[in-house]
Amino acid sequence: MFKLKKQSKKSNSRLGVLSTAHGSIDTPFFMPIATKAAIKSMTVQEVKDLGAQIILSNTYHNYLKPGVDIIKKFGNLHNFMDSDLPLLTDSGGYQVFSLANLRKIKGDDIEFQSHIDGSKHILNPKKVVDIQVTLGSDIMMVLDECVGLPSTKKKATEALERTTRWAKISLEYKNKLNKKSADIKKQLMFAIVQGADFKDLRLRSAEELTAMEFDGFAVGGLAVGEPTKTMYQVLDYTVPALPEDKPRYLMGVGYPENIVEAVKRGIDMFDCVIPTREARHGKLYVRRKKGLGDGFYETINITNARFANDKTLLANGRFGKYSLAYMHHLFKTQETLGTRLATMNNISFYLDLMSDIRKAIKVRG
Amino acid sequence: MFKLKKQSKKSNSRLGVLSTAHGSIDTPFFMPIATKAAIKSMTVQEVKDLGAQIILSNTYHNYLKPGVDIIKKFGNLHNFMDSDLPLLTDSGGYQVFSLANLRKIKGDDIEFQSHIDGSKHILNPKKVVDIQVTLGSDIMMVLDECVGLPSTKKKATEALERTTRWAKISLEYKNKLNKKSADIKKQLMFAIVQGADFKDLRLRSAEELTAMEFDGFAVGGLAVGEPTKTMYQVLDYTVPALPEDKPRYLMGVGYPENIVEAVKRGIDMFDCVIPTREARHGKLYVRRKKGLGDGFYETINITNARFANDKTLLANGRFGKYSLAYMHHLFKTQETLGTRLATMNNISFYLDLMSDIRKAIKVRG
Numbered sequence: 001m002f003k004l005k006k007q008s009k010k011s012n013s014r015l016g017v018l019s020t021a022h023g024s025i026d027t028p029f030f031m032p033i034a035t036k037a038a039i040k041s042m043t044v045q046e047v048k049d050l051g052a053q054i055i056l057s058n059t060y061h062n063y064l065k066p067g068v069d070i071i072k073k074f075g076n077l078h079n080f081m082d083s084d085l086p087l088l089t090d091s092g093g094y095q096v097f098s099l100a101n102l103r104k105i106k107g108d109d110i111e112f113q114s115h116i117d118g119s120k121h122i123l124n125p126k127k128v129v130d131i132q133v134t135l136g137s138d139i140m141m142v143l144d145e146c147v148g149l150p151s152t153k154k155k156a157t158e159a160l161e162r163t164t165r166w167a168k169i170s171l172e173y174k175n176k177l178n179k180k181s182a183d184i185k186k187q188l189m190f191a192i193v194q195g196a197d198f199k200d201l202r203l204r205s206a207e208e209l210t211a212m213e214f215d216g217f218a219v220g221g222l223a224v225g226e227p228t229k230t231m232y233q234v235l236d237y238t239v240p241a242l243p244e245d246k247p248r249y250l251m252g253v254g255y256p257e258n259i260v261e262a263v264k265r266g267i268d269m270f271d272c273v274i275p276t277r278e279a280r281h282g283k284l285y286v287r288r289k290k291g292l293g294d295g296f297y298e299t300i301n302i303t304n305a306r307f308a309n310d311k312t313l314l315a316n317g318r319f320g321k322y323s324l325a326y327m328h329h330l331f332k333t334q335e336t337l338g339t340r341l342a343t344m345n346n347i348s349f350y351l352d353l354m355s356d357i358r359k360a361i362k363v364r365g
Numbered sequence: 366m367f368k369l370k371k372q373s374k375k376s377n378s379r380l381g382v383l384s385t386a387h388g389s390i391d392t393p394f395f396m397p398i399a400t401k402a403a404i405k406s407m408t409v410q411e412v413k414d415l416g417a418q419i420i421l422s423n424t425y426h427n428y429l430k431p432g433v434d435i436i437k438k439f440g441n442l443h444n445f446m447d448s449d450l451p452l453l454t455d456s457g458g459y460q461v462f463s464l465a466n467l468r469k470i471k472g473d474d475i476e477f478q479s480h481i482d483g484s485k486h487i488l489n490p491k492k493v494v495d496i497q498v499t500l501g502s503d504i505m506m507v508l509d510e511c512v513g514l515p516s517t518k519k520k521a522t523e524a525l526e527r528t529t530r531w532a533k534i535s536l537e538y539k540n541k542l543n544k545k546s547a548d549i550k551k552q553l554m555f556a557i558v559q560g561a562d563f564k565d566l567r568l569r570s571a572e573e574l575t576a577m578e579f580d581g582f583a584v585g586g587l588a589v590g591e592p593t594k595t596m597y598q599v600l601d602y603t604v605p606a607l608p609e610d611k612p613r614y615l616m617g618v619g620y621p622e623n624i625v626e627a628v629k630r631g632i633d634m635f636d637c638v639i640p641t642r643e644a645r646h647g648k649l650y651v652r653r654k655k656g657l658g659d660g661f662y663e664t665i666n667i668t669n670a671r672f673a674n675d676k677t678l679l680a681n682g683r684f685g686k687y688s689l690a691y692m693h694h695l696f697k698t699q700e701t702l703g704t705r706l707a708t709m710n711n712i713s714f715y716l717d718l719m720s721d722i723r724k725a726i727k728v729r730g
Binding site for chain 1: 702
């Protein structure tokens with residue numbers, strides 16, 4: 001359930017509360033990613049302490065490893081990975097179209113080979129719901145087809161039509177399951193708007209999906225290599241086509257400034273691998289100014305020789321008195337503590353950003 | 366300063382307290398290793414919370430990276446790595462003889478090339494003291510020459526003689542520095558008994574070194590590939606040649622049963638890479654029984670398929686509700702959280718072992 005708390009008068013940004021089976025979440029929010037049932041180098045308790053309200057995991061990866069049977073033995077993914085935070089699981093649509101090999105679509109079945117060991121598998125809309133029921137996701141995403149950008153209109157149209165059909169199958173199947181289990185009924189289900197960068201297709205996708213009773217709507221198929229301007233344009237015409245009383249999720253986005261801009265356009269939810277992936281490469285996010293305007297942050301490459309002597313404390317000493325010189329040393333000597341501290345730094349940067357965004361909407365309207 | 370608190374009547378084991386500039390340490394103890402100024406995947410605060418009283422770092426590695434100039438800017442290694450625990454630094458003798466390339470001894474200089482980048486360096490007894498003064502080591506080790514086993518008597522004799530000469534140079538130099546600085550005076554200095562597995566050489570080394578006023582004595586040159594029986598034999602005749610009122614340190618040892626046996630032979634201090642290195646390979650130490658007799662522990666290889674479904678909690682849930690099945694999953698998917706939790710498990714196993722050993726000496730005499 002989503003409650004809109006405040007609609008900004010200056011932009012389309014808004015404050016809300018999303019209630020899930022594992023607790024309520026203030027919007028707009030960012031989800032740290034636990035792709036394979038683990039956040040890179042951190043515990044769930046640690047990201048919670050940094051301000052995380054919810055984490056994201058991947059249906060595709062959990063389905064392949066450890067597999068549904070093992071998760072089932074533990075009750076749900078929360079228990080398996082020892083998490084008491086709400087959990088959103090993506091549908092595997094994006095992964096099966098980007099990672100898997102020898103992919104074939106037959107009717108509503110996607111046949112593919114695992115990117116890990118080449119084993120053959122089938123996913124379809126109902127199976128993806130079943131897997132997410134087993135995972136115990138607080139928010140499940142419907143199976144969708146995500147096309148890369150640029151895309152032909154023909155390809156984008158086909159993907160849109162398939163996504164709508166699969167969304168309908170998923171929702172109807174979920175509604176059936178709801179009658180059998182109060183726990184399943186509590187699991188929210190979001191649909192995913194596709195349509196590449198064609199305005200008419202995005203509006204059609206939004207219209208078809210919002211005609212159904214989903215708990216929230218995602219904008220998919222962005223952050224797939226298109227210019228930032230294109231992403232913003234798609235949001236400019238897509239978000240207004242989504243209902244005000246449902247949460248809006250921009251999948252896989254993005255850099256801090258993308259998040260700020262997307263919030264202004266009415267987006268409530270984000271996830272992205274950037275903070276954790278860049279941490280592993282020694283790229284640290286550092287706040288430079290108050291506010292969210294130009295130059296409010298910068299990234300530094302901690303492996304750069306200029307940090308070898310730098311006594312500045314990482315994150316103002318929040319995680320211990322670790323200087324940038326020490327971080328530089330850890331990265332130059334491949335000590336895993338370096339990646340861990342860099343990950344904490346970057347995740348906390350993103351979570352603080354969201355907290356600042358919420359404050360800004362609250363205070364400045 | 367070392368105070369002997371209790372001498373067992375049943376064995377040569379004993380309880381004591383070793384006072385250092387950064388606090389007192391109950392003996393016998395184990396030192397987690399921070400080779401390159403970082404414990405593998407853990408913070409110092411975390412190993413402290415697990416019961417670590419002191420950590421060990423390496424002169425050779427810190428000298429090469431980050432280098433003495435950088436440590437100097439931070440005051441000492443404690444500040445650089447944000448540690449408030451006492452610190453023992455080995456002399457680099459072992460590393461320069463095992464890791465470095467194109468090693469040549471000219472007089473008291475060891476010329477060598479860095480194993481990292483081939484750069485040329487010289488270490489000698491005084492320089493090693495200087496480096497450890499900069500590191501701010503609570504316990505510094507003198508430069509020694511460690512021969513592998515088996516060794517010819519000639520080679521072992523030469524190494525012994527060099528070690529004695531270097532010990533003398535180191536102590537005299539340190540005594541000079543003591544007069545200049547109260548901080549340096551507080552740094553303890555230990556000598557290292559060599560002599561391979563020749564009884565007469567070990568006794569000669571012990572005699573020569575204990576004639577000098579060191580703060581403690583290490584038994585070096587063991588755990589270098591010899592049979593366990595040989596290690597125990599060397600201890601059987603070497604330890605009684607060391608003074609009762611000084612701490613005794615068995616360098617680089619070992620498996621839990623080696624530690625138990627060495628304590629029985631009168632050893633007070635240990636360090637070893639085993640718990641952290643084996644953690645990275647998925648080998649977990651698990652306590653099986655009370656007491657320290659046969660079969661009191663086992664190791665499990667968490668990557669083994671038999672753990673895929675195992676709901677047993679890692680370390681009885683001490684670090685979170687992480688099952689062995691989850692640990693198996695983390696290792697099979699190369700998630701770094703797995704290494705981190707395995708490292709915590711193994712280090713805590715070793716620290717608990719030492720705590721149990723101390724209790725056993727206290728209670729049973």
